[in-house]
Amino acid sequence: MMTKPHAAPVLRTPTAGVSLMVIPHEVPLVVEEARPGQTGTWQGPADERLAASRIPAALRWNPGTDGDFGLSEPQTVAHFTKLSQKNFGNDTALYPLGSCTMKHNPKACDEMGTLSSVNLVHPSQDPRTLQGSLEIFWELERWLAEITGMDAVSLQPAAGAHGEFLGLLVMRAYHEARGEGHRDEIVLPDTAHGTNPATASMAGYKVVEIPSGPDGLVDLNALKAAVGPKTAGFMLTNPNTVGIFEKNIQTIQKIIHEAGGLLYYDGANLNAITGQARPGDMGFDIVHINLHKTFAVPHGGGGPGAGPIGVKKRLEPFLPVPRIVKRTAGDFTTEGMERHPQSVGKIKAGYGQGAALVRAYSYMCMLGGDGITRAAEIACLNASYVKERLKGILDFPHPGRSMHEFVASASGLKKRTGITAGDVGKRLLDYGLHAPTVYFPLLVPEAIMFEPTESATKDELDRFIAAVQAIAAEDPALVHAAPHTTPVKRLDEATAAKKLVLRWHTLARLEA
Numbered sequence: 186m187m188t189k190p191h192a193a194p195v196l197r198t199p200t201a202g203v204s205l206m207v208i209p210h211e212v213p214l215v216v217e218e219a220r221p222g223q224t225g226t227w228q229g230p231a232d233e234r235l236a237a238s239r240i241p242a243a244l245r246w247n248p249g250t251d252g253d254f255g256l257s258e259p260q261t262v263a264h265f266t267k268l269s270q271k272n273f274g275n276d277t278a279l280y281p282l283g284s285c286t287m288k289h290n291p292k293a294c295d296e297m298g299t300l301s302s303v304n305l306v307h308p309s310q311d312p313r314t315l316q317g318s319l320e321i322f323w324e325l326e327r328w329l330a331e332i333t334g335m336d337a338v339s340l341q342p343a344a345g346a347h348g349e350f351l352g353l354l355v356m357r358a359y360h361e362a363r364g365e366g367h368r369d370e371i372v373l374p375d376t377a378h379g380t381n382p383a384t385a386s387m388a389g390y391k392v393v394e395i396p397s398g399p400d401g402l403v404d405l406n407a408l409k410a411a412v413g414p415k416t417a418g419f420m421l422t423n424p425n426t427v428g429i430f431e432k433n434i435q436t437i438q439k440i441i442h443e444a445g446g447l448l449y450y451d452g453a454n455l456n457a458i459t460g461q462a463r464p465g466d467m468g469f470d471i472v473h474i475n476l477h478k479t480f481a482v483p484h485g486g487g488g489p490g491a492g493p494i495g496v497k498k499r500l501e502p503f504l505p506v507p508r509i510v511k512r513t514a515g516d517f518t519t520e521g522m523e524r525h526p527q528s529v530g531k532i533k534a535g536y537g538q539g540a541a542l543v544r545a546y547s548y549m550c551m552l553g554g555d556g557i558t559r560a561a562e563i564a565c566l567n568a569s570y571v572k573e574r575l576k577g578i579l580d581f582p583h584p585g586r587s588m589h590e591f592v593a594s595a596s597g598l599k600k601r602t603g604i605t606a607g608d609v610g611k612r613l614l615d616y617g618l619h620a621p622t623v624y625f626p627l628l629v630p631e632a633i634m635f636e637p638t639e640s641a642t643k644d645e646l647d648r649f650i651a652a653v654q655a656i657a658a659e660d661p662a663l664v665h666a667a668p669h670t671t672p673v674k675r676l677d678e679a680t681a682a683k684k685l686v687l688r689w690h691t692l693a694r695l696e697a
């Protein structure tokens with residue numbers, strides 16, 4: 186049974202100057218906690234250490250002159266433990282953030298990514314001294330090509346959006362090489378993730394948005410009307426952003442290809458179909474793969490992620506350099522612009538995010554082909570289970586069968602109780618669960634987008650369902666003011682966005 190979290194604990198407002206250590210959740214900076222004589226290790230006098238430092242004197246923090254200055258070991262451990270407890274990660278509990286695929290990141294893969302043989306090599310080393318890394322990267326390219334149905338892969342991009350950008354640079358280079366550089370329009374469905382139009386604009390394209398049909402799928406007539414001699418490509422994810430498989434994908438690819446455009450696959454939703462269906466077989470020409478989603482590389486807080494792209498044969502000459510080449514078994518080398526003169530150049534230093542690539546490689550080794558296929562099946566099963574159980578509380582604007590995620594609407598709930606999608610998301614935090622994605626995609630009013638991934642157990646799914654049911658029956662005033670139990674309470678979001686506070690100030694200093 187779900188225990189109802191308490192409403193806000195009443196905290197005394199601290200008086201100016203009172204030690205911050207008594208205020209729950211406040212964790213001062215290390216430099217604020219440090220005191221003379223507090224140290225767990227003896228490293229020599231502070232002034233000698235500073236003198237040996239290469240940091241220019243003007244930029245050094247001067248910890249004081251009388252003796253050693255710092256934190257003892259228990260204080261250090263307490264400091265970082267407290268900080269870690271302020272956070273909610275997918276090691277804490279269910280993190281069903283739709284479109285983000287926040288699955289469990291096995292610790293064994295982290296271990297592989299931090300091996301010294303991976304981390305203590307440099308991409309500028311002579312390739313003869315990088316054979317192990319090159320072999321891993323080369324194999325990873327092959328596996329990703331196999332999973333997506335593409336012919337060649339570049340591991341360089343550092344995120345999905347970065348992959349999109351590279352994909353569109355490759356697209357432009359392809360059209361230009363064919364004397365069709367005048368193609369300057371990218372067509373997108375109105376369900377597209379914000380990075381798609383943003384990337385298209387950054388790459389210098391005009392964005393043409395088409396509406397989706399009432400079933401949430403691409404409106405074929407709108408697509409036909411939108412494409413023409415100026416179309417460079419169409420960006421789509423499948424299953425699409427409302428979690429439904431674009432069953433007309435063969436017709437879509439025909440429309441785009443007949444117009445002379447290319448079909449771009451946004452791989453954010455690949456987790457629904459790994460081992461089941463391949464974008465390359467659906468007619469996509471370019472795909473990006475978010476390794477930090479589908480292949481269990483930790484993400485959030487801005488990375489580091491990895492967003493390799495895969496392309497069909499005719500686009501391979503335009504991939505970035507260096508390309509990794511296998512000469513014979515166990516003999517790898519790299520090739521630059523001289524061997525690939527049509528390449529778009531480099532998109533990132535080295536070969537990509539090395540440690541992230543090794544994590545994804547390890548994950549794929551652990552699961553094997555069968556495991557990767559099974560993961561997609563369970564991801565879809567988990568989402569379908571929650572969707573069925575939430576019927577009657579939330580609305581489901583698209584009748585079709587959802588795959589690994591679904592989009593519900595809190596419109597009816599709002600009408601009945603005043604509780605909005607945002608309120609549900611915030612209140613879930615009080616139940617110890619991360620909020621799903623809310624207000625995306627934009628075309629669904631009061632959207633709640635839920636993606637449990639294959640990592641969630643049935644107990645966790647039941648806990649989530651019980652929490653949503655409980656919230657829908659709670660006093661709306663309590664829900665409007667949530668979260669009540671987190672270090673940061675409900676913010677005025679407009680003020681938070683417009684008046685960014687990016688520097689740490691202790692409460693005492695703020696109040697002074």
Ligand SMILES: Cc1ncc(COP(=O)(O)O)c(C=O)c1O
Nearest residue numbers: 284285344345346378380451453
């Ligand atoms: C559908 C979709 N496309 C693209 C992206 C961008 O990927 P990244 O965050 O790796 O840049 C996301 C991210 O959530 C997404 O959900």
